[in-house]
Structures are given as structure tokens and as C-alpha cells.
Amino acid sequence: MTATIINGKEIAEKKRMEIAEEVSKLKKLGVTPGLAVILVGNNHASRTYVTNKEKACKELGMNSVLIELPEEISEQELLSKIEELNMDDQIHGILVQLPIPKHIDEKKVIESISPFKDVDGFHPINIGRMMTGQNAFLPCTPYGIMVLLEETGISVAGKHVVVVGRSNIVGKPVGQLFLNQHATVTYCHSKTKDLKGHTNQADILIAAVGIPNFITAEHVKEGAVVIDVGINRNEAGKLCGDVAFAEVSEKAGYITPVPKGVGPMTITMLMFNTLKSAAESLNRN
Ligand SMILES: NC(=O)C1=CN([C@@H]2O[C@H](COP(=O)(O)OP(=O)(O)OC[C@H]3O[C@@H](n4cnc5c(N)ncnc54)[C@H](OP(=O)(O)O)[C@@H]3O)[C@@H](O)[C@H]2O)C=CC1
Numbered sequence: 001m002t003a004t005i006i007n008g009k010e011i012a013e014k015k016r017m018e019i020a021e022e023v024s025k026l027k028k029l030g031v032t033p034g035l036a037v038i039l040v041g042n043n044h045a046s047r048t049y050v051t052n053k054e055k056a057c058k059e060l061g062m063n064s065v066l067i068e069l070p071e072e073i074s075e076q077e078l079l080s081k082i083e084e085l086n087m088d089d090q091i092h093g094i095l096v097q098l099p100i101p102k103h104i105d106e107k108k109v110i111e112s113i114s115p116f117k118d119v120d121g122f123h124p125i126n127i128g129r130m131m132t133g134q135n136a137f138l139p140c141t142p143y144g145i146m147v148l149l150e151e152t153g154i155s156v157a158g159k160h161v162v163v164v165g166r167s168n169i170v171g172k173p174v175g176q177l178f179l180n181q182h183a184t185v186t187y188c189h190s191k192t193k194d195l196k197g198h199t200n201q202a203d204i205l206i207a208a209v210g211i212p213n214f215i216t217a218e219h220v221k222e223g224a225v226v227i228d229v230g231i232n233r234n235e236a237g238k239l240c241g242d243v244a245f246a247e248v249s250e251k252a253g254y255i256t257p258v259p260k261g262v263g264p265m266t267i268t269m270l271m272f273n274t275l276k277s278a279a280e281s282l283n284r285n
Pocket residue numbers: 141164165166167168169170171188189190191192195208209210211229230231232262263266
């Protein structure tokens with residue numbers, strides 16, 4: 001079988017047009033969604049993502065502010081900046097670009113963001129709300145994956161989903177979203193025995209590992225849906241995912257490429273969450 005390539009960029013653009021329309025409606029009510037992105041230090045990759053996020057905001061008619069802080073900033077100074085943004089009526093979403101320097105406690109930082117402005121969906125309140133099926137900000141990459149499948153017409157209920165990776169930002173929440181949509185979910189990680197035995201059972205396989213070419217044709221069942229979350233650089237410095245694309249696309253039914261797969265959806269769902277936050281702020285005031 002030759003896999004159908006899921007065009008994440010195209011689906012992201014379609015969704016962004018819908019978001020832009022909602023933004024303009026909200027503006028007529030006097031509210032312009034505003035996103036604050038905090039970048040600590042000078043990580044090259046982080047800078048690229050942050051630039052993409054700002055560009056997307058502008059395209060959709062939203063406000064964005066980039067707050068660049070030096071690597072050496074103290075935890076207390078960062079927390080004060082977040083508190084200032086928590087109080088700012090013009091700001092509906094706050095994102096602290098990860099990773100942050102080691103001397104700052106990441107958990108403390110995430111928990112200091114108002115759950116009402118936590119557009120990353122990383123705050124324990126939003127994670128708990130997601131787990132119990134309540135209204136919540138859903139984490140952008142997992143949410144983007146669900147939208148990709150929905151837009152492609154791939155049903156989830158009853159499917160066996162195998163997630164490779166269990167990070168708090170991708171692996172764990174993506175499995176939870178699939179469970180919420182009635183899939184049967186298996187998590188694999190670095191201590192998993194017989195990884196191939198598990199991945200070969202997958203109707204839908206999610207690769208969120210961070211290692212180039214980690215998932216090969218041998219891991220994949222004929223006709224499976226393969227979602228590649230990885231954003232890595234290969235030896236040649238080229239952007240690549242976790243999946244050996246050429247060989248796996250000979251065997252899978254559907255596959256997402258890198259770039260132009262999951263990545264553009266992550267940013268789109270961030271825009272969606274910022275819009276959602278701005279719309280909900282109207283009802284609170
Ligand atoms: N497209 C997008 O929008 C985004 C892409 N990414 C990309 O996704 C990838 C994963 O990111 P993230 O979840 O943050 O990464 P982490 O490094 O936090 O997590 C990696 C996971 O992979 C597991 N793992 C590592 N080695 C193996 C192995 N040999 N066998 C099985 N499992 C293994 C780890 O297991 P253990 O828990 O046991 O250590 C861990 O759970 C990265 O390439 C990242 O750049 C991330 C966010 C957004």
C-alpha cells in the first residue's frame with residue numbers, strides 16, 4: 001500500500017481562515033485576542049517557533065507581544081512578569097516557550113499562569129479538566145492531531161491507538177484525547193519491552209519520541225495511520241520527524257510528513273485557544 005499523505009499545512013490554513021473569521025466578529029464586540037509569548041534565553045529553535053507564532057497572530061488579526069528575557073533572569077523575576085500578564089486585560093493567552101533554563105522550576109512557572117490564560121493547556125487545572133471531560137484548554141499539539149484526523153475523515157472510536165512517548169506536553173495528553181474519543185490506548189516509552197509487538201497492533205500510531213528514523217516499516221501494521229510528531233534535525237541539518245518516511249509510507253494507509261504535518265496544526269490550535277480565551281473573557285466580565 002502507498003500511504004495517503006495528510007497535508008497538515010493545508011488543513012492548518014483552512015482552520016486558520018475559520019479562526020480569522022471568528023476573530024473579526026469578536027473585534028466588532030470590542031475585543032481583540034492577545035497572546036503573550038515569553039522567551040527566556042537564546043535557544044535557536046525556540047526563536048523559530050516563536051517567530052512563526054507571532055506571524056500567525058498577525059495574519060489572523062490578533063495582537064501578539066513577545067517578551068524576551070535574558071538567560072540569567074531569576075525565577076522570581078519571571079514569576080512577576082507572568083503575574084503582570086495575568087492581570088493585563090489585553091492579554092488572553094500566555095505561553096512560556098519551553099525549555100526554560102535549568103535554574104528555574106518549570107512546574108512553578110506553569111502553575112503561575114492563570115488557568116484562564118493557559119493557552120498551552122499545560123496547567124494542572126486544565127489537564128485535570130481535560131481528563132474529566134470538562135471544558136478546558138486542550139494542549140495544542142495533541143488537539144491539532146485530533147483535528148487532522150477529523151478533517152481527513154478518519155474515525156477514532158474503537159480504534160487501537162499506540163502512543164510512543166509519554167511526555168506531559170505530547171504523549172500523555174494525546175493518549176487522553178484519544179481515550180476521550182473512545183479509542184483503546186496503549187502507551188509505550190523507553191522502558192517498554194517488545195516495542196514492535198505493541199506498535200504492530202496499532203490502527204493509529206503516534207510517534208512522539210524525538211529520535212530521527214525511530215519508527216521504521218517493521219513497527220507498522222499494513223494500512224495503519226501514522227502520525228509523526230517529531231521535530232528533529234538529521235546529520236545533514238535537515239528538519240525531520242521520528243518516522244522513516246520513505247519506507248513507512250510504502251506500508252501505512254495514511255502518514256503525516258515533517259515538515260508540513262503536525263507542526264502547523266500546533267500553531268493553529270494555539271491561535272484557536274487564544275480566540276477561545278478572548279471569547280470566554282467576555283462572558284466573565
Ligand atoms: N510538532 C510539534 O508541534 C511538536 C513537536 N515536538 C517534537 O516531538 C518530539 C517529542 O517531544 P517531547 O514529547 O517533548 O519529548 P520528550 O523528550 O519529553 O519525550 C520523549 C518520549 O520518548 C520516549 N522515548 C525515548 N526513547 C525511547 C525509546 N528508545 N523507546 C521508546 N520510547 C522512547 C521517552 O520515554 P521515557 O518517558 O521513558 O523517557 C519519552 O516519553 C520531539 O522531537 C519534539 O521536538 C514537541 C512538541 C510539539
